[in-house]
Amino acid sequence: MTRHLELKTAAMNKKAEKQTEEALRNAPGAKMLARNVDVYYGAKQALMDVNLDIQERQVTALIGPSGCGKSTFLRCLNRMNDVIDICRVEGEIALDGNSIYDRSVDVVQLRALVGMVFQKPNPFPKSIYENVAYGPRIHGLANGSAELDEIVMSSLKRAGLLEEVKDRLDQPGTGLSGGQQQRLCIARAIAVSPEVILMDEPCSALDPIATARIEELIDELRANFTIVIVTHSMQQAARVSQRTAFFHLGNLVEVGETEQIFTNPVDKRTQDYITGRFG
Amino acid sequence: MTDATLPKTASRLNTADRVKAGLKRRYAAEKRFKVYGLVSILVALSFLLILLTSIVGNGYTAFWQTYVQLDIHFSKADIDPKGSGDPQVLQQGNYDALIKDALRTRFAEVKSRGDRRMLNALISSNASFDLRRMVLDDPSLIGTTRKVWLPASTDIDVFVKGHITADVPEAQRRVKDIEIGWVKTLQQDGALEQRFNTRFFTDGDSRNPEVAGIWGAVVGSFYTLIVTLILAFPLGVMAAVYLEEFAPKNRWTDLVEVNINNLAAVPSIVFGLLGLAVFLNFFHLPRSAPIVGGMVLALMTLPTIIIASRAALKAVPPSIREAALGIGASKVQTVTHHVLPLAMPGMLTGTIIGMAQALGETAPLLMIGMVAFIVDIPGSPLDPATVLPVQVYLWADSPERAFVAKTSAAIMVLLAFLICMNLIAIVLRKRFERRW
Amino acid sequence: MANPSEHIVKSYDEELKHLNTLIGRMGGLVETQLDSAIQAVLRRDPESAEKVVKGDAQVDELETEIEALVVRLLALRQPMAVDLRYIVSALRIAADLERFGDHAKSIAKRAIAISQVPRIPAPGLDRMARMVQHMIKDVLDAYLDNDTNKAVKVWRGDAEVDELYNSLFRELLTYMMEDPRNITGCTHLLFIAKNVERMGDHATNIAETVHYQVKGTKLPDDRPRGDDPSFTIADGTTT
Numbered sequence: 001m002t003r004h005l006e007l008k009t010a011a012m013n014k015k016a017e018k019q020t021e022e023a024l025r026n027a028p029g030a031k032m033l034a035r036n037v038d039v040y041y042g043a044k045q046a047l048m049d050v051n052l053d054i055q056e057r058q059v060t061a062l063i064g065p066s067g068c069g070k071s072t073f074l075r076c077l078n079r080m081n082d083v084i085d086i087c088r089v090e091g092e093i094a095l096d097g098n099s100i101y102d103r104s105v106d107v108v109q110l111r112a113l114v115g116m117v118f119q120k121p122n123p124f125p126k127s128i129y130e131n132v133a134y135g136p137r138i139h140g141l142a143n144g145s146a147e148l149d150e151i152v153m154s155s156l157k158r159a160g161l162l163e164e165v166k167d168r169l170d171q172p173g174t175g176l177s178g179g180q181q182q183r184l185c186i187a188r189a190i191a192v193s194p195e196v197i198l199m200d201e202p203c204s205a206l207d208p209i210a211t212a213r214i215e216e217l218i219d220e221l222r223a224n225f226t227i228v229i230v231t232h233s234m235q236q237a238a239r240v241s242q243r244t245a246f247f248h249l250g251n252l253v254e255v256g257e258t259e260q261i262f263t264n265p266v267d268k269r270t271q272d273y274i275t276g277r278f279g
Numbered sequence: 280m281t282d283a284t285l286p287k288t289a290s291r292l293n294t295a296d297r298v299k300a301g302l303k304r305r306y307a308a309e310k311r312f313k314v315y316g317l318v319s320i321l322v323a324l325s326f327l328l329i330l331l332t333s334i335v336g337n338g339y340t341a342f343w344q345t346y347v348q349l350d351i352h353f354s355k356a357d358i359d360p361k362g363s364g365d366p367q368v369l370q371q372g373n374y375d376a377l378i379k380d381a382l383r384t385r386f387a388e389v390k391s392r393g394d395r396r397m398l399n400a401l402i403s404s405n406a407s408f409d410l411r412r413m414v415l416d417d418p419s420l421i422g423t424t425r426k427v428w429l430p431a432s433t434d435i436d437v438f439v440k441g442h443i444t445a446d447v448p449e450a451q452r453r454v455k456d457i458e459i460g461w462v463k464t465l466q467q468d469g470a471l472e473q474r475f476n477t478r479f480f481t482d483g484d485s486r487n488p489e490v491a492g493i494w495g496a497v498v499g500s501f502y503t504l505i506v507t508l509i510l511a512f513p514l515g516v517m518a519a520v521y522l523e524e525f526a527p528k529n530r531w532t533d534l535v536e537v538n539i540n541n542l543a544a545v546p547s548i549v550f551g552l553l554g555l556a557v558f559l560n561f562f563h564l565p566r567s568a569p570i571v572g573g574m575v576l577a578l579m580t581l582p583t584i585i586i587a588s589r590a591a592l593k594a595v596p597p598s599i600r601e602a603a604l605g606i607g608a609s610k611v612q613t614v615t616h617h618v619l620p621l622a623m624p625g626m627l628t629g630t631i632i633g634m635a636q637a638l639g640e641t642a643p644l645l646m647i648g649m650v651a652f653i654v655d656i657p658g659s660p661l662d663p664a665t666v667l668p669v670q671v672y673l674w675a676d677s678p679e680r681a682f683v684a685k686t687s688a689a690i691m692v693l694l695a696f697l698i699c700m701n702l703i704a705i706v707l708r709k710r711f712e713r714r715w
Numbered sequence: 716m717a718n719p720s721e722h723i724v725k726s727y728d729e730e731l732k733h734l735n736t737l738i739g740r741m742g743g744l745v746e747t748q749l750d751s752a753i754q755a756v757l758r759r760d761p762e763s764a765e766k767v768v769k770g771d772a773q774v775d776e777l778e779t780e781i782e783a784l785v786v787r788l789l790a791l792r793q794p795m796a797v798d799l800r801y802i803v804s805a806l807r808i809a810a811d812l813e814r815f816g817d818h819a820k821s822i823a824k825r826a827i828a829i830s831q832v833p834r835i836p837a838p839g840l841d842r843m844a845r846m847v848q849h850m851i852k853d854v855l856d857a858y859l860d861n862d863t864n865k866a867v868k869v870w871r872g873d874a875e876v877d878e879l880y881n882s883l884f885r886e887l888l889t890y891m892m893e894d895p896r897n898i899t900g901c902t903h904l905l906f907i908a909k910n911v912e913r914m915g916d917h918a919t920n921i922a923e924t925v926h927y928q929v930k931g932t933k934l935p936d937d938r939p940r941g942d943d944p945s946f947t948i949a950d951g952t953t954t
Contacts, residue, residue, distance in 0.1 A: 078605070080601070080605065083601075083604060085527075108609050112606075112607035115605065118598065118601060118605070122599060122601065122602040124602065124603070125599075125621060134606065134608075138608055138616075189605075189606070192606065238795075263800065264800070264931030264932075265796050270796075271796050275722065275795050275798045276722050276723050276727070277721065277722055
């Protein structure tokens with residue numbers, strides 16, 4: 001009898017622990033905010049009055065049909081849209097409460113805090129070591145080569161790539177397979193210890209196994225980073241994210257807990273999209 | 280179910296037959312296209328072959344020079360009567376007399392003045408300089424007798440090479456029968472032979488074709504190209520980087536781009552006029568100097584380099600730039616660390632092609648005076664010099680028979696230079712490309 | 716039809732339609748089973764009772780078929796939101812309908828037994844059975860029309876069935892206390908009544924599932940119930 005009780009108590013404790021962990025993970029505090037964001041490409045308006053909170057240490061997925069503005073929104077978060085001349089961003093976007101479009105904000109510094117991984121893996125045509133070391137080097141994050149080595153090794157380890165490349169760090173990054181290249185790009189992004197990582201359809205060019213590895217990596221990374229991921233695959237959004245935002249024709253239609261969005265969405269447009277009823 | 284398949288089978292047959300019917304015509308057209316291509320290549324190659332054959336045919340003889348062996352007695356009396364050993368005195372020595380003595384000794388039967396003059400004319404008038412050089416190098420030669428190979432004169436050289444033949448009546452040729460006799464005698468004694476003409480590559484220009492060399496022109500070309508490279512490459516690359524990466528896209532930059540494209544098509548002589556007016560008349564830079572030539576050619580090559588560099592920069596995929604910017608590199612860091620290294624092969628190729636073009640330019644250099652007859656090898660870019668193509672032009676202009684061969688030989692050297700430069704371009708490009 | 720608007724992939728819609736048809740067919744079948752079973756009891760007709768017992772095999776087959784279709788849809792279509800709720804609900808409803816059919820079979824078996832003992836009047840049973848018949852019919856209509864109001868009505872209506880069962884229970888107790896020769900018949904009737912009451916509960920379950928399928932939220936756990944007979948003792952009082 002007592003044994004039974006013991007086991008039961010142990011199980012309950014474990015459950016409580018997990019709940020606390022979950023609660024901490026879902027700790028309140030929006031890492032990034034968007035308020036009344038409008039984005040124009042010349043005369044054409046691509047995003048209309050978007051209001052979205054990105055929660056800290058969670059994965060937020062942005063879904064929607066092609067051309068709905070989700071990639072545009074993602075690129076606003078690290079001001080990558082600045083390189084496009086005709087793009088104009090209005091409204092407010094803030095990181096930790098500070099507006100990122102403020103005149104005093106240094107874009108270079110912002111991009112060190114908000115990293116990005118692109119759709120098609122784009123490692124630099126340098127060695128694997130150089131690829132990962134480049135960021136810390138230009139931002140002056142390492143004092144001396146020993147520290148730089150450590151940063152590179154730990155980044156590769158966290159990206160789950162170290163085992164596969166540890167004996168060929170001086171070979172070009174472009175010689176790796178697609179999945180490995182994308183993990184290299186992720187290692188490169190985390191080497192500068194950003195606070196937020198933006199991912200623009202990171203698995204769209206990869207096979208299912210490579211995709212699964214990246215998803216596992218995302219799962220591990222969210223303990224330390226806030227992640228925003230744009231994806232075409234609803235199954236991926238469902239697997240990987242805690243919050244999902246649905247965009248349609250430049251509007252943010254619905255945002256909520258992933259489970260709720262995929263079992264019982266509020267807006268009919270959301271439902272039509274995720275069940276495959278869009279014409 | 281069966282209804283759905285029946286029409287499909289029927290139409291599939293139709294397609295197969297119709298495709299088959301058209302196949303013959305299509306293959307015939309393809310074959311014709313291939314034949315056209317092949318014919319064009321063959322025509323181009325044959326023209327190239329004709330060109331090369333004629334040049335080489337004309338020029339190969341210039342690489343051989345007739346030499347005559349004589350016993351030269353380095354008489355003290357003619358060189359250094361006082362026995363002082365002073366180089367100044369040695370310099371002034373009468374080396375011509377040495378040669379005349381040697382000839383007189385060899386052909387003792389020649390008595391008459393006219394014949395003697397012809398005998399002396401067997402050896403090149405520049406041969407005395409050779410002897411002087413020998414003595415200056417080694418004063419211990421004074422008083423000794425040595426067998427020395429001296430260059431024959433132009434007419435003898437031309438005769439021996441077969442350009443002057445004995446079947447033409449004597450009055451119409453430059454080489455008289457008596458001279459032919461001497462030549463034959465010397466040949467029988469083994470004292471006359473053709474040697475490889477290293478002089479051609481080591482000496483400067485000369486009035487006497489037998490000793491005229493291209494080294495002066497080569498050094499002049501070299502200095503000119505160095506100046507061109509130092510000026511045009513950095514300017515061109517930086518201009519291209521600025522225009523491509525940093526300049527705002529507005530009407531002004533469009534205007535600049537149009538102008539650069541137009542400048543690439545401007546006749547090169549216009550740049551020569553510009554050089555004349557600005558560099559020589561306004562800035563009073565030394566005339567005929569490689570530095571001015573280099574500046575003029577730099578102006579001429581700049582548009583080519585800018586255009587090629589811009590194309591190379593455009594070819595770098597934007598994903599690299601995005602990746603660099605995304606990691607927090609500034610615009611300048613993105614360009615210098617990532618874009619430039621990737622664009623470098625294209626830029627280098629464009630530069631070397633531009634250089635090769637500059638190497639072969641004559642017209643602008645004529646305008647700034649690099650057409651002068653320069654004998655000395657230029658010591659620095661500020662000394663007056665000439666360039667290879669101008670040398671070719673000068674020699675082509677000359678009426679003397681011997682210069683014909685030399686012209687073609689100079690062209691061959693120029694072509695060899697160009698081929699080398701293009702090979703360097705290919706090697707460099709391959710080497711940089713491998714690192715991508 | 717569960718979902719008015721169409722999927723881009725037509726075959727998906729057709730499969731969902733097929734699922735709908737199967738549920739409808741199963742529902743109709745169990746309705747008939749209940750009717751025939753009660754009639755067999757009231758008319759003391761062992762032959763029709765036998766038919767009902769045999770007919771249960773068909774109900775079980777349908778349940779198997781629906782289950783297979785649901786698994787297939789889950790694996791191949793990765794349904795989301797309303798489609799997911801619809802398909803999962805279909806599975807639950809099929810299970811409830813199958814139990815419904817099993818109860819009808821139990822009633823039919825008892826009908827055979829009852830036909831061999833003297834008749835005992837039990838008007839409450841007929842009323843109860845009719846109520847449950849209405850319930851199952853209404854809930855299946857609610858399912859077909861996505862009508863949550865109807866479903867909620869059915870959900871509430873089970874209270875009355877429970878009350879009828881309570882009174883029937885007391886009545887039969889008194890009969891049994893009156894005359895020991897009634898015990899066999901009354902016991903059978905008790906079991907039959909219990910089966911009918913359970914069928915009412917299953918109809919309520921289906922109503923809850925329909926609500927979840929349409930709205931995405933569950934009805935509150937404590938639905939209105941009547942007195943619980945488990946606490947009733949022989950003298951008819953409750954502790």
